[in-house]
Amino acid sequence: MGAYVLQISSLLPFIPKHALISRQFLPFSLPENRHFSIKLESHNSKITHSARKNDVGFDTAAYEADRLSRDAEARKAMAETSQKETQDESDPKAWKWVIRNRVWESMEAQNIAQFPRPVHHRIPNFVGAHIAANKLSELEEFKMAKCVKVNPDTPQKQVRFLTLNAGKKLLTPQPRLRTGFFSILESQMLSSSTIKEACTSVGVAKYGRAIGLDEKIKVDLIVIGSVAVDPKTGARLGKGEGFAELEYGMLRYMGAIDDSTPIVTSVHDEQLVDDIPVEKLLIHDVPVDIICTPTKIICTNTPIPKPQGIYWDKLSPEKLGQIKILRELKSRIERETGQKLPCGPSEKLPPTAQRRR
Template sequence: MVANPTILLCPHGAPWRPGSPLVNYKSLSNWSAVPASEGRKPRILPLPALAFRCMLSSPASPDPIGVGSSESSPVDREAFEAERLRLDASARDSMAVTASASEESDDGKAWKWRIRKRIWDLMEAVGIARNPRPVHHRIPNFVGAPKAAELLARLEDFQKALCVKVNPDSPQKQVRFLTLTGGKKLLAPQPRLRTGFFSVLESQMVPPGSILEACSSFGLSKYGRPIGLDEKLKVDLIVIGSVAIDPQTGARLGKGEGFAELEYGMLRYMGAVDDSTLVVTSVHDKQLVDDIPVEKLLVHDVPVDIICTPTQVIYTHTTIPKPQGIYWDKLSPQKLNQIRILREMKKRIEKDIGKLLPCGPSEKLPPTARRGRVFM
């Protein structure tokens, strides 16, 4: 028996065995735990029967549960990747249905989906798309992404930055690598904010030889330190993924889920960014467009200050106002229900101001978009 054991986590119906790897319970969205004491038999707790196994943890180490520690909290990579791929496929199916419905109805979002589809089709057709494929309904990876990242890293604003927020998508993996190896603090969101909020990662938190792994979604979960809305930090530069970008105006289109805008709005709420915080994107030259109508952009759309491609750096000198926070009257109840950290933020604000915040119009999400809670 482990001396002074603290917490047991166990999937429903699965026996605990000594030596089974830990689950990082703080990354679970509906974990259950019971105190364990000397002589008490381990209890099986009502977690879904996923491919996670658990063990008792001892408070002998400073971090008994192993948050951010690869040695004390080995995450089941196979299960993590399987669940990530399943959810990504589900989300992309959802976006495909939404795009099809928008184009057929010619609603206010139809023009965005037409531009996205044109760029995705072009990238596949001319051979500049890179894995994960197809690039449709993704922030598309592209030939020359590392070169664009190198140009981005040469920017004076990047070199001076102490903390850089970078999106978790494939084409920006080299940006995350250069952030860590440049001695900077990397702030990265959980993909689709599905398991939490943001993770903070610095090179000294990563074992030697594991920097590349730390730049992946799995590595960010494995080595990063999760933060909450009370974290005090200043983000010096934001790197954002794009599907299409207008170099003349800085108008940008993402993949259509709106998470970059939500992330930006929450960082504004935390005081981590303001109007002076530069927003940079790295894209292929073929993703540059001239037909994004600025007058049709929504108040929460995030404009871009600097564009880095494999061949050039473009300063947009955008005059599009940056969002000032979360626009609750634009946020549907369905989207709010998908993201726990948003619900927490809304409750805090309502408590502070003493009244309920407005809610946006309801939206009918396709069945594949109704994702349940995630265990990672």
């Protein structure tokens, strides 16, 4: 291992606009009104990004414990929301929960679900997920892509591995956008011993480079998780939190994607349904162009329009309050346009759904 020299130099108390550095994305705290540059040099080898992050330290156990705690909290909140909205037949979201619960219960009953279980209120990890991922990697859209956005859920772990293994850029959102925005990973950041870990939620935080809204990036392919999807229309249901739609809307704002960016999902054949009413989908619901299962590849030729951004009039103040990066985007747009954006109707979230800010 080469010797490394740590040089810390104090800079003037300002950051040039083009630097686009955000305090929230740094892996350590900076004193107020003071900035430092940190330079790591190797006398005989190039330092990888992962080495730099490990030098400042990453508490894997603490991150994982916090992630599991928040995931359990979110699933409990979704269970309460599901029960409330399903019992109210007039609720416009009730039909979605009926389909989701049917799929989750079927997967458990047929034992086609894998860890973590139960699959309720998750993007379900299914038997044959790695086979579906391999089929996805055979798509021309995947082969041609230089940067692939993949959801952070377990059934798409193999897709994340294949993306990095093929030398592509991997863009992955922080789970529920709670600790930041997106992270980018590239194969040169990793070694053969760390690439598999980098495909996990902990690994993304540990080895990835966090980006902000100003990142200039082009995403060539989006891989999205699903609970249920209609192969005839491309209509899709997620687990009910709406983060896939928010991530899509923010990428549209950044100019990273457009209507031509293909959207792919990988699911078990039992997750294919034929009763998602297209006329009841909302304007921000994201359809899929291609479905990969362990047995087949389906091109949906979806007629459903893709969202054009974030629809602020559909976003409740409670949901906005959960996500810091979304509040920052809203404030930025309001400053740039000089106009206040609309806000959606308030919703009474279960107490367990409140996020630490």
